[in-house]
Amino acid sequence: MSPKQRTWIFWGLAAVCVGMQCVSILLGWPIQSKVLQTLRLWTWLFYFSFGGEIAKWLPSVESKIGKQSYFLMLVLLTVGVIVYQYFIVNSIVCFEGQRPLQVEYFYDSIIVTILWVGTLFAFIKRCDLKRKTRQTVSCFSRLTLGVYCSHLLVRDLITHFVGMNLFASTLLVWFAVTLVSITLVEVLRRLPFGR
Structure with a gap:
């Protein structure tokens, strides 16, 4: 093409x-x-x-x-x-x-x-970007597909307990979903079947 x-x-x-x-x-x-x-x-x-x-x-x-x-x-x-x-x-x-x-x-x-x-x-x-920053970006980039696949489930679970009616709560939910999704994917990646 x-x-x-x-x-x-x-x-x-x-x-x-x-x-x-x-x-x-x-x-x-x-x-x-x-x-x-x-x-x-x-x-x-x-x-x-x-x-x-x-x-x-x-x-x-x-x-x-x-x-x-x-x-x-x-x-x-x-x-x-x-x-x-x-x-x-x-x-x-x-x-x-x-x-x-x-x-x-x-x-x-x-x-x-x-x-x-x-x-x-x-x-x-x-x-x-310094070398350490590039390594950090590289580390997180390996998690993107897993975070993409898991974030909706994590979001629904978190919003079940935390409302999203205020701007501050929306930021809190975004931060929590990001953190939990990254942690979940990293834990699964370290398991023998997650590689």
């Missing part, structure tokens, strides 16, 4: 993701909820192709924006993403009379994917 074809596929998948988000906003409920998260192939293929596209864009962006400016942009985008998601969840897209939306319904959002994730990865790539 030629680079031009890959770029067309990327933009086609981006259009599908943006379309999903726009239709969800217009209808007032997430249409993605009709498809199990792990089977939303348009989203996962978009992220996969995005990795290839961002590698092409980074050199030109890096030469134009300094590291401090990039960090400031990342902080502002992070705050913007939080405000955007909070607004969308509480004002526009929601399940009537039910609990708030889960983060999975924002995976198709252009603001979250291209702007924030792209800025985050570009910033991390520009950081001069």
Whole structure:
């Protein structure tokens, strides 16, 4: 497949993701909820192709924006993403009379994917990581598939005991789910059958 074809596929998948988000906003409920998260192939293929596209864009962006400016942009985008998601969840897209939306319904959002994730990865790539930091990242990267597979179960278990009605409790749940999932996967990985 030629680079031009890959770029067309990327933009086609981006259009599908943006379309999903726009239709969800217009209808007032997430249409993605009709498809199990792990089977939303348009989203996962978009992220996969995005990795290839961002590698092409980074050199030109890096030469134009300094590291401090990039960090400031990342902080502002992070705050913007939080405000955007909070607004969308509480004002526009929601399940009537039910609990708030889960983060999975924002995976198709252009603001979250291209702007924030792209800025985050570009910033991390520009950081001069020391050897110990690289080893830590490498260690955690081995756990990502296991954390992905276990985090929904862990989240449901934790939210059964801790409500998610306040911003602070949401942060607490996120931290607890991350910590418990990483610990669980690391313990399973060290067992003889977990290798």
